[in-house]
Amino acid sequence: MSLDNILNHWSDYRKGAEEGGHHDYEHRWAMAINLDLCIGCNACSTACYAENNLAVVGKEKFEKGQAMHWMRIERYWDQQELEHPEQGASFLPMMCQQCGAATCEPVCPVAATYHTPDGLNAQVYNRCIGSRYCSNNCPFRVRYFNFYSYYESSWPEPMEQQLNPDISVRDKGVMEKCTFCMQRIRTVKDKAFMEDRKVKDGEVVPACAQSCPTSAIVFGDTMDDGSMVSKLWKKHQVERGIYQKTKLAKKDADLRGYRIFEELNVDPSVMYLERVREDI
């Protein structure tokens, strides 16, 4: 991705595949997260630590914002004017949204973050020089930088035996983030290739979705029309690559599906379904 290439194809690059953008996708992995089912219990987040070799940084570094929680549960209080939060809390599982037009990608000086044919926003750890431009440019604040080497502190012997050998342990100076459990996707894709067939819906399950006690997270391929996630996206009229203005005109405004910061046109791969509340 040279500078010339970027400049020459800028408009193509900013377009989604649906509008004739330059991508030639094999899959477009996506999620649908039903916030009406999310109870904020942290199961997904802990499963992510277990699956993805996330470092535990400790209290002091957590305070400096250096925690590595790829999947985090944000908790908001609405109706702040009331004496008590009568609607409960608002929980939001937040992880890399795998944007189709990711703002983190064009700013990387070494192209360490790029778009894969799976529609994922990948991070090449070996290429990363730690400029942190990508993190600075991410509207969702879901990129996590290794300010230190956590190998000794996070996995004292014999804790290192738990590490998932399918993926690396990132060292100091490297940016990391949610990969939609790339290692699980790869395993399934390899298997499907060996068996000369397509990847089936539901075959790839990221650790967060697998663990979720209420099954709030649905994962799948939006290029597979029969997949659960495609159906959900369609049902809620959330479409990739369709800009905000076009979309609002088309969309039935009463449907629950939305993508966060849609107005930024970054084309996230995560659709959220609004929380339902019954006012009594």
Next chain:
Amino acid sequence: MSGKMNRRSFLKVMGWSSAGAALTGCDMPTTITLEEGKEEVMSYLMPEEYVIPGVGVWYASTCTQCAAGCGIHGRVREGRVLKLEGNPDTAVNNGKLCMMGQAGVQGHYNPDRITTPMVRSGGSLTPVTWHKALGLLEEKLGAISGDRFAWFTGTVSGHQSVLLANHLDAMGSTNHYVHEVVNNAVSRAVNQDMLGEANPRLRLDKAKMIVSFGADFMGASQSPVQYAGQYAKFRTNKERGLLVQIESKMSLTGGSADLWLAIKPGTEAVLALGMANLLLNKIRVSDAGIPSDVRTLINNYDITKVAQITGVAGHRIQRVTQLLSERSPSLVLAGANVEGQAQGYAATATIMMLNHILGNVGKTIESAGEFPFPQLVAKQGGTADLVAFAEAAKAKNLDAVIFHGSNPVYSAPKSLGLAEAMSSIGFKVAISQFPDETTMAADLVLPVDSYLEDWGTQVPADQAEASAIHVQQPLMEKLNAETKGLGDILLTLLKQRRKDEYGQFEDYYAYLRNAFVAMPTSVKNDAKNNDEFWNAALQTGVIKVDAGAKNLQSTVVSVTAPVVDDSAGLTLMPSPRLGLFDGRHANLPWLQEAPDQISKVVWDSWVEMHPDTAAKMGIGNLDLVKVSSAQGSVTLRVVLLKGMHADAVAIPLGQGHEAHGRYAKGLGVNPLQILDATTDNKTGELAMYSTRVTVKRVGPADSLSIVRMGTGAGDSQVGRKLVGTVPVEQVRRTEGT
């Protein structure tokens, strides 16, 4: 995949060490052990056909991180267990797992595990061999019999429970103290009296409306994953379920409520009586089956009076009660904050009475049937046994106690005087995985296998739709050569007493296999022979049993009028959270670093207060305060939280360890220490939610000393659509639900 795997060969490849010798007794042709080095060890360059280097294989087992007994699958690769997931074959958790279950591997690989037996000499614990440790145990226990010997454990079930009971019997003792801080002991007593079953099956998924008086069923409950799964169905039913949570401190479950109401602590029973009054006298629901004295009591609680006592607005009470009568079947639940009152039994029974009035018994509360193996059923604990144990210790009635799976020195309030009384127990044995407070006070420490290395069976107390025995099997070779399984230790103890009966079993594996073989054919499905049944049980991790169908009775017990403490002051809620739980998981760094679900604090203790209460006392957010009860005080930071009643303060459980390894030690405070020793007069359970405290500011705010995740802008969405909300009417229109 695991279905095709031959388990024995798998063990062989992994170089099964200590249990290997035992496997010879079970038709295993050869045993290779790394220690013996007798035969060549298989290299991964020439693996057996079913082991593919780099490919993980999932094995079934059972989680023991709490007493719920969820089935798990553990991913094993190159002989190491890497990741745990829920077992889709177990109805309790249906393939799902909570954060505590996910963190199980961190307990297994914990750097602070006890790796060798230790005996107290000259005041400190020094390592000894198993031979010496068991010799000492035999000598000490040999000199004791009868009730001067006791076991002190957490919830135990399955075949370990059978062996434990037999050991007690062999010792001639009847003292088995079962202690759980997070328990539903009072509810069990109420259910037994009102429904005829201590653990009926709750069907949240069948309810159209749930009114929960502080029951944190999706958080620190008896089976959080099961109830969260039911909750998901409750919410996605054709008619979306409505959740009303009434409590003094917002719990995890409260965070998901459609309507969250703050109630003055200790007045929940008054509200229930008020609702009963509305149902019977205004909405004219039948009062059949309600004893006349209770009927009279109900009549005394009119809405104005109830609203005034509880602090819940009258129109809210009326609306919720009206909806309850319309949306049938519903479900009314009482939580630990109700059970843990000085009149916990009466308060819980009053709330449960609403289910009777609303006709929910048999609809959303079903019978769990009759578990066909009563000896395997979980022995569930509470705090009554902790109180009784402290009394027995103080009275010098105990000469030897074996501790396992419970940490009473940490969890007993100071007012019980247990820490001091421990010294008057002649011989204290801890069968323990971690150097927790109780273990450090023991005279003999026996290192136990982690649950990922051990054999066993678990019988969940809160069974799902299909009753089952969950099988626990080692997922990998022991991490430390010197640890032993709980079953093996129990068997060794039994052999010391009843050699004739138990001598035939080389180890617990042999015992367990024998016990499985002896099971009636009704649970063996279509297994052609015993080998097939055993293999199937290990492969699926579950033995389904038919508990039959029964009908619950629905009776109302006589309750006395609630006594409301009108004196000014704050009530302390020592609230357990999914995560550190009762403190047992404070040594798991993933759970320490996972922000508290409501307050988002990490690695610390804090006290939650309503901003108005704090303002009156001149206390600001993150100020340092001293929380004092009659029993002592703790000093910690304040986190202001509107999800609190003005008369309540909450301190989460789990921190304040003086031992328990590097991650737990020295962090935060332990609110259990400052609780009064008040007990519920009916069940003897500690009234954990009745301690009055005062709060005094002792230092200024310091944002560096308490760490919270993302709490900018007052946790507001500041107009952005992050968590979107839609009214249910709109969804009914667009999605037809």
